[in-house]
Amino acid sequence: MKHKTFLISGFIASLFLAGVVSFYASSHPDGLEKVAEDIGFIETVKENTNSGGILADYGVKGVDNQRLSTGAAGVVGVIATGAISTGLFFLIRRKSGEKK
Amino acid sequence: MHIPDGFIDLPTSAAFAAIAAAGVAVSIRGSKSALDEKTAPLAGLTATFIFAVQMLNFPVAAGTSGHLLGAALAAVLIGPYAATLAITIVLILQALLFADGGLSALGLSIFNMSLLAVWFGYGVFLLIKKILPKKKISISIAAAIAALLSVPAAAAGFVLQYAIGANATFSVSAVLTAMIGTHLLIGIGEALITFFAVGAVLASRSDLVYGYKNETSKLEIRSN
DSSP states (O other), X not given: OOHHHHHHHHHHHXXXXXXXXGGGSOOSOXXXXXXXXXXXXXXXXXXXXXXXXXXXXXXXXXXXXXXXXHHHHHHHHHHHHHHHHHHHXXXXXXXXXXXX | OOOOTXXXXXXXXXXXXXXXXXXXXXXXXXXXXXXXXXXXXXXXXXXXXXXXXXXXXXXXXXXXXXXXXXXXXXXXXXXHHHHHHHHHHHHHHHHHHHOOSOSTTHHHHIIIIIXXXXXXXXXXXXXXXXXXXXXXXXXXXXXXHHHHHHHHHHHHHHHHHHHHHBSSXXXXXXXXXXXXXXXXXXXXXXXXXXXXXXXXXXXXXXXXXXXXXXXXXXXXXXXX
């Protein structure tokens, strides 16, 4: 597979997973949260400082349709992660000709 | 396993944030040799894919869910240094954009998932790879076993932080038992996803896989 094709397929797969499949994810508490509930230290939790944010808890504020809200948040997350991480890795990379 | 604000006190959180920052600084230097024109975009794609799959919580036991951590997956695909950076970027974006994981707890989470799970997972991967026959499928199997164990390793990191600086007084041994048990179960899902994801990249672009490339370059040296 060509390098570009490979990267584009991976990116599209990520968009699909975060934008469409994410709606079907389990909404049960995750491992840490469940343990905190069972044992009792969940009571020490403080509200997240960003919990009023426009994308808090993987939903777009003001969008009531759950499928759309989660999907859009996922797409924004994939694009943001893709752009920021790829940019940073390019900054760090070994320039051609530089020693290993 | 994104730690919310409040579970762990601020001095402990600050101490782990300092360790996390040092680990990230070392990883920036260390990842340079593994990143070039071809592998830098792969590292970006790895971070992106991990973000996406982390949204996909799967049910593990009654009333509990888990999702991919991605530490072993990233370590095998792009090397442990770049993997530390990839997971760290994902954790920072999740905390800032999606309020997933507390800001004051970010250092704790980065220590557990970007450092502990990545390096422990990578160590297990190298060990298993050594034992198994030199085949492509062995890379996927070693990655899966590393993935399985990397999740309870990250959970153990949380228990350590809880023991040092919890804002609660419940017994550490109870937290340890519950955390390791639950996260071994989540580790099974982690192993399956890692097995197939590593297999997919090996099938299409094995030349890009860090944990496989090392193998071939070593063999080249031997044959010379």
